[in-house]
Amino acid sequence: MKPKPMGPIPSGYAAIDGELAIGGRTASELVEIAGRTPCFVYSKVHLDQRVSDLRSAMPERLGINYAVKANPFAPVIEHMAGLVDGFDIASAGELEMVKAAGIDPARVSFAGPGKRDEELEAAISAGVTLNCESEGEAHRALGIAERIGKAPRIAIRVNPDFELKGSGMKMGGGAKPFGVDADRVPALAREVISAGAEWRGLHIFTGSQALNPEALIEAQSNVLNCAARLASDIGAPLHKLNMGGGFGIPYFSGDAPLDITAIGGALGERFEALPDSLAATDLCIELGRYLVGEAGVYLTRIVDRKESHGVTYLITDGGLHHQLAASGNFGTVVRRNYPVAIATRFGTSPEEVANVVGCLCTPLDRLADNAYLPIADVGELVAVFCAGAYGASASPANFLGQGPAAEILV
Numbered sequence: 001m002k003p004k005p006m007g008p009i010p011s012g013y014a015a016i017d018g019e020l021a022i023g024g025r026t027a028s029e030l031v032e033i034a035g036r037t038p039c040f041v042y043s044k045v046h047l048d049q050r051v052s053d054l055r056s057a058m059p060e061r062l063g064i065n066y067a068v069k070a071n072p073f074a075p076v077i078e079h080m081a082g083l084v085d086g087f088d089i090a091s092a093g094e095l096e097m098v099k100a101a102g103i104d105p106a107r108v109s110f111a112g113p114g115k116r117d118e119e120l121e122a123a124i125s126a127g128v129t130l131n132c133e134s135e136g137e138a139h140r141a142l143g144i145a146e147r148i149g150k151a152p153r154i155a156i157r158v159n160p161d162f163e164l165k166g167s168g169m170k171m172g173g174g175a176k177p178f179g180v181d182a183d184r185v186p187a188l189a190r191e192v193i194s195a196g197a198e199w200r201g202l203h204i205f206t207g208s209q210a211l212n213p214e215a216l217i218e219a220q221s222n223v224l225n226c227a228a229r230l231a232s233d234i235g236a237p238l239h240k241l242n243m244g245g246g247f248g249i250p251y252f253s254g255d256a257p258l259d260i261t262a263i264g265g266a267l268g269e270r271f272e273a274l275p276d277s278l279a280a281t282d283l284c285i286e287l288g289r290y291l292v293g294e295a296g297v298y299l300t301r302i303v304d305r306k307e308s309h310g311v312t313y314l315i316t317d318g319g320l321h322h323q324l325a326a327s328g329n330f331g332t333v334v335r336r337n338y339p340v341a342i343a344t345r346f347g348t349s350p351e352e353v354a355n356v357v358g359c360l361c362t363p364l365d366r367l368a369d370n371a372y373l374p375i376a377d378v379g380e381l382v383a384v385f386c387a388g389a390y391g392a393s394a395s396p397a398n399f400l401g402q403g404p405a406a407e408i409l410v
C-alpha cells in the first residue's frame with residue numbers, strides 16, 4: 001500500500017523516553033492527568049510562544065484579539081486573557097465564558113449574524129461592543145438599549161466588496177449573511193450615532209485559513225482603504241477598526257507555515273502612512289486557529305488492531321466526534337491527512353502503512369489514511385496534531401452516545 005502523506009508536525013514537540021512529550025510530560029503521563037482517553041492536551045508554552053512571535057513580527061500598534069470560538073476551553077480562555085488584547089465572541093454562551101474568565105467586557109466584541117434579543121440585551125448590559133451585522137439588528141439593539149436605559153456600544157461589521165484570496169472559508173465579497181454591504185454602512189453608522197449609541201467603529205473580516213502572505217497583505221491593504229473611505233463618508237472618527245484575521249496554519253502535506261514577518265513588515269509600512277481618518281484609530285486583528293491550533297494535540301488509544309483484505313487498521317477510542325476537521329468532514333472537499341503520530345513511539349522510524357480510524361460505526365470516521373507509522377499495538381496512543389482549534393467544540397461529541405473528550409491545559 002502506497003503511503004499517503006501527512007501534514008507537518010508543528011514545531012516544539014519533542015520526545016521523552018520515546019514518547020511524545022508536551023510541557024515536559026509524556027503522552028502516557030498526560031493521559032493519566034486527563035483521567036481518560038480520548039483527551040485534548042493544550043500547551044501553555046506553545047500559546048505563549050505563538051503570541052510572542054506574533055507580537056515581534058507585527059507593528060507594535062496592532063492589537064491582537066482572540067476569536068474564542070476556535071477554542072473555548074475555560075483554562076485556555078483564562079490563559080489567553082494574559083496574552084492578547086481583546087476577545088471576539090459569537091454568542092451569549094461565549095459571553096458567559098469570557099465573563100467567567102474574569103475578562104473585562106470592554107475588551108470584548110460580539111459578532112455573529114443571528115444574535116437573539118436576549119443575547120443583544122446581555123451584551124449591551126455587560127458593556128460589550130456589538131459588531132452589528134444588519135440594519136435590522138442595529139435597530140433591535142437600539143430598541144433594547146433604550147428599554148434598559150444603557151447606551152449600547154456599537155460597531156458595524158462590513159461586508160466588503162473584496163475577499164481574502166485562497167482563504168479556506170470565504171466570508172466577504174458579494175452576497176453574504178455576514179455584515180452590512182459596504183455602500184450601506186455610512187447611512188447606518190450615522191443613524192446609530194445620532195440615536196445616541198457609543199460609536200465604536202468597523203469590523204471587516206475577509207476570510208480564514210490563508211497561508212499565502214501576499215493574499216493577507218492584499219486583504220489588509222484593502223481593509224484599510226475600505227475603512228478609510230467609510231470613515232470619511234460617515235464623518236466621524238473610528239475608535240476601533242477590527243481588520244479581521246485569516247492567518248492559517250499548516251494542516252496538510254505541502255503546507256508551509258505563514259510568513260508573518262512579511263505580513264508584519266507590509267502592515268508596518270501601511271501604518272506609517274495612514275490617512276487622517278484612521279490616524280487615531282485602535283487597529284487590531286482577530287485570530288482563532290493561528291493562536292491556538294498548533295498548541296493542541298488529541299490523544300486517543302488504540303483499542304483494536306486488525307487486517308482486512310491486506311489492509312491494516314488501527315482502531316482507536318476517538319474519532320470524528322471530537323475531530324470532525326481531521327476526519328475530513330468539516331469544510332473540505334478532498335480528504336487529506338492531518339499530522340498524526342504514534343505518541344508512544346514518537347521519533348521511532350515508520351515501518352508499516354496503516355489506516356487510523358475512530359470507533360464510530362461510519363466509514364466517515366477516519367483519522368489517517370494509509371499513514372506510514374511505527375508498528376503500534378493495542379493500548380498504545382495515537383496523537384493527532386493541529387487539534388487546538390475547532391476540535392472539541394466544533395465536533396459532534398454526542399454522536400453515537402460517545403460524549404466529550406477530556407481536555408487539559410499544561
Ligand SMILES: *Cc1c(COP(=O)(O)O)cnc(C)c1O
Nearest residue numbers: 067070205208209245287288289
Ligand atoms: C471564525 C472567525 C474568526 C476566527 O477564524 P480563524 O480561522 O480561527 O482565525 C475570526 N473572526 C470572525 C468574524 C470569525 O467568524
